[in-house]
Amino acid sequence: MAMFAMESVMLPASMVLVQLFSILLVLLSKLALNTGMRPFVLLAYRNLIGAAAVAPLTFVFERKKAKIPNLIEWGWISMNATSGVILAMGLYYYGLRGTNATYSVVFLNLIPIVTSVVAILLRAEKLVFRKWHGKMKLLGIVACAGGTMVVSLYKGKMLHHPWPTHLLRSHTQAAAAPAAHHNMVIGTLFLCGSCLGYAFWFIIQVKLAKVFPSRYWVATLTCLSGSLQAFVIGILIDPHTSAWRLKWDLQLLTVVYSGVFNTGVALVLMSWAVKRRGPIYPSMFNSLAMVATVIMDSTLLGTSIFLGR
Incomplete structure (x- = not known):
């Protein structure tokens, strides 16, 4: 009973912590992309460092049960990396580069909808209309879809900010890359593709947890696989070595x-x-990042806020 009570507190607390990480990540990533950093360069290095960060946990907690994956397990790990790193994160970076932080965060609210629909179609989740939780889940899907459509399509009066704005605007304007245009249509398509990638990522993790239950070892291998895939794609897109050089900067x-x-x-x-809770659970917390990102995006980058957005 005590273990269940602790888990009921730790699970939502951990998802809130993930959203706090995401808020700062979106803003830092937007600044880095504005300075000319390539999305797949960021992905390759990011996942390589992620693997190094999780590997010590693997040694401490799972060294006795860690094993070399077989061919089937490697297949699931590779699909996990492709959906979670290349599709979900990669397309999100391209969408973020073409739009702005506030607009891109709005699309995180589509992830529960897309995940629910894909999970139901693949029979990873069941939607029982006759029971109250099934009706509430359907109501949540409709509410999220309606809210996202309003935010995406409706642009009302520009609001006056009660806080100082564009504290970092001069920096981003001075260093912005010529390719970082605000092409909202293409950026929106990338963000929608990212939502689909996240949906498959959450669903694949359910199967992967059954096939290969070592959580830290799976995370390490997924990061390594994702880094390798991002490196190969990044080299094919931009083979110049200058794009892969990192300096002591942002x-x-x-x-x-x-x-x-x-x-x-x-x-x-x-x-x-x-x-513990299924593929839809983590995506339910994505809305928490919206308000904080809107304020920080306006404060640091000077992004205008409109009524309805």
Whole structure:
């Protein structure tokens, strides 16, 4: 009973912590992409550092049961990395580069909807309309879809901010890369694709937890596989070595922070939550990051806030 009570507190607390990591990550990533950093370069380094961050936990907690995955297990780990790193994170970075932090965070609210629909279609989740929890889940899907459509399509009057704005705007304007255009249409398509990637990622983790239950070892191998895939794709897109050089600047800070907290720690926490509560549970907390990101995006980057958005 005590263990269940502790888990009922620790699970939501861990998901809130993941959202706090995400808030700072979105802003740092936007700044890094504005300075010309390539999305797959960021992904490759981020997951490499994430693997290094989780590996000590593997040695401490799972050294006795850690094993070399067989071919089937490697297949699931590779699919986990492809959906969670290449599709979910990679497409999100491209969408973030083409839009802004506030707009991109709004699409995180689509993840529970897409995850629910895909999970129901793949029979990973059951939606029972005759019971109250099934009706509430359907109501939640409709509410999230309606809210996201309003935020995406409706642009009302611009609001006056009660706080100082664009504290870092001069920095981002001076260092912004020519390719970082605000192409909202293409950016929106990338963000929608990212939502689909996250949906498959959450669902694959349910199967992966059954096939290969070593949580930390799976996280380490997923990070390594994701880093390798991102490196190969990044080289094919931009083979110039200058794109892969890191200096002691904002780009290095973004790589280290995202690798340790958002890839390493967050991946372990979300894998644990999916194993205990199912694929939809982590995505239910994505709305928490919206308000804080809107304020910080306006304060630091000077992004305008409109009524309805």
